[in-house]
Amino acid sequence: MSITPVLLCGGSGTRLWPLSRKSYPKQFASILGSETLFQASARRFAEFDQPVIITASDFRFIVVEQLAAVGIDPAAVLIEPEGRNTAPAVLAAALHLHAADPNAMMLVCPSDHLIPSDADFCATVQAGVPAAEAGQLVTFGIHPTYPETGYGYLELKSAPSGAAAPLSRFVEKPDAETAATLVASGRHMWNAGIFLFRACDIIEAFKTHAASLVGPVEAAVETAQPDLGFLRLGVEPWQKVEDISIDYAVMERAGNLSVVPYTGDWSDLGGWDAVLRASARDDAGTATSGNVTAIDCADSLLRSEHDGLELVGIGLENVIAVAMPDAVLVADASRAQDVKNAVSALKARGSGQAEHFPKDHRPWGWFESLVIGDRFQVKRIVVHPGASLSLQSHHHRAEHWIVVEGTAKVTVDDTVTLVTENESVYIPLGAKHRMENPGRVPMVLIEVQTGTYLGEDDIVRYEDVYARGQGAKG
Incomplete structure (x- = not known):
């Protein structure tokens, strides 16, 4: 059938x-x-x-x-x-x-x-x-x-x-x-x-x-x-x-x-307590993931979700601890179903962490913000092989791109150049520009934005293979 x-x-x-x-x-x-x-x-x-x-x-x-x-x-x-x-x-x-x-x-x-x-x-x-x-x-x-x-x-x-x-x-x-x-x-x-x-x-x-x-x-x-x-x-x-x-x-x-x-194993993983039950645990019933050190912990779940973040638990029992670059959850395992209430409280307070993930996924790859100031922002941008961002310009910011892995094909107004590792290019405010990855491996660059407004909706889009409208992100 x-x-x-x-x-x-x-x-x-x-x-x-x-x-x-x-x-x-x-x-x-x-x-x-x-x-x-x-x-x-x-x-x-x-x-x-x-x-x-x-x-x-x-x-x-x-x-x-x-x-x-x-x-x-x-x-x-x-x-x-x-x-x-x-x-x-x-x-x-x-x-x-x-x-x-x-x-x-x-x-x-x-x-x-x-x-x-x-x-x-x-x-x-x-x-x-x-x-x-x-x-x-x-x-x-x-x-x-x-x-x-x-x-x-x-x-x-x-x-x-x-x-x-x-x-x-x-x-x-x-x-x-x-x-x-x-x-x-x-x-x-x-x-x-x-x-x-x-x-x-x-x-x-x-x-x-x-x-x-x-x-x-x-x-x-x-x-x-x-x-x-x-x-x-x-x-x-x-x-x-x-x-x-x-x-x-x-x-x-x-x-x-x-x-x-x-009759087999099944879980909807409807809470961190369910993840703990489904995880491999040590003799004391503790499950760890990522860069975690657990000392005298029992029946606990400890997860570090970033390579550069060390999570250490000492003497914990029946505790859930999940550490992200922008947010940390610490809860009694018996209160796992209350996590959604915490999200509601964060949302009511206007916290971006309530709904937005640190990595912002796009059809061409993803980016994450590394540093944000009043008039500048530093991002890491990863572009999939063969992928291309839209041809666009910005009203309020200029950008510096430094390629750290792979090769970028960069358009700035009427000029198209290949920018390889350890090379950089400047995108003036108002210039039409686009980055593409012509290679077969992911291309990684560091973007430094400077200007009076750095929001993702500051985009005038001219051409886009993903058919997104004006002001759409990425």
């Missing part, structure tokens, strides 16, 4: 702050090992058809770059004008696939889950195919190993046996006492938020249980516009779409639901 993975790739980036942020949510981060959660999710289903990705405009180039790094070519990348939760995203993907094949089999998955055994999980997916072919909406339940309060639960009509079984009801995230009762019952499983169904069946379910979503989402798909290999859903109809999850919109109302149990 042909199965199309549909990977949901949004997120607010709050639960694993400061490593994950709104501008760079956790699926794009390397949390456990060198591979990102998004890459692992896409590669996990390589035996199925090419995936359909649903993501935001800000993430579209990160998606393509990370897929290319693991050798995966998506069937389509749908761009949501705004995040509207999972129900509209799933419906848009279903309508997109239905146009080519009404019976297209869809495997809907978040792109930020940890599933160590790809083979076992894919076999579980295959076990759900007969029920999905029969018109069932199939969800996958995870065998609970402890009374988790951060997950919803699925109540089966009888104890799971390995095959698809009827669902009795959904159970909202419980308190600790209720969670313990659910786990002890033997009939409850964690709700993984992973689904298998035919496009025609889920569309029919939306028409029955969430009819108000169908018209606007249909219009957004019908008015979608190709853009550099992406498919942008129609902006105007999408603004009328309700923000609602697929569980609330459809699954909790549908009568044709089946559950396939999965």
Whole structure:
């Protein structure tokens, strides 16, 4: 049976702050090992058809770059004008696939889950195919190993046996006492938020249980516009779409639901406590990552997320410490779910660290600010092989570029030169300029900006291979 993975790739980036942020949510981060959660999710289903990705405009180039790094070519990348939760995203993907094949089999998955055994999980997916072919909406339940309060639960009509079984009801995230009762019952499983169904069946379910979503989402798909290999859903109809999850919109109302149990390891990595449980730990139960020294620490998670940053823990117990160049989190492990509250507090205070990642990713590469003053800024800029920034100018700043790795092809007004390592070039205020990497290795340069305004929106754009508008960053 042909199965199309549909990977949901949004997120607010709050639960694993400061490593994950709104501008760079956790699926794009390397949390456990060198591979990102998004890459692992896409590669996990390589035996199925090419995936359909649903993501935001800000993430579209990160998606393509990370897929290319693991050798995966998506069937389509749908761009949501705004995040509207999972129900509209799933419906848009279903309508997109239905146009080519009404019976297209869809495997809907978040792109930020940890599933160590790809083979076992894919076999579980295959076990759900007969029920999905029969018109069932199939969800996958995870065998609970402890009374988790951060997950919803699925109540089966009888104890799971390995095959698809009827669902009795959904159970909202419980308190600790209720969670313990659910786990002890033997009939409850964690709700993984992973689904298998035919496009025609889920569309029919939306028409029955969430009819108000169908018209606007249909219009957004019908008015979608190709853009550099992406498919942008129609902006105007999408603004009328309700923000609602697929569980609330459809699954909790549908009568044709089946559950396939999965007994292998799984985690949604929904907090730093979950990362600690999934990490390799020493004899005292402490997990470390990066430049970390742990002395007499127990049951703790210590992570340094920068090569030049040393994190030292002494006598810590049940502590989470995550150090980034611009932000540090220190928390009791039992309060891991409160990290999102800290992000809200930072956002209310106007702190840039609440949502913005230190590295600013662009379609051509990335940059980070090294030093910021009143009238100057120093950046490190990395440009991918063959990539090019837009031809642009600035009203308020001049720039000095010093190449430290590779070779840059630099345009300043009518002059084009090659600038190699240890060479520099000056970009006067108002000059039309562009940098390109003509080589086969990443090009790295140090940029020194001077002027009265150094914001990323001070750009007049003349030519751009990425079709971004005036004032768009990078």
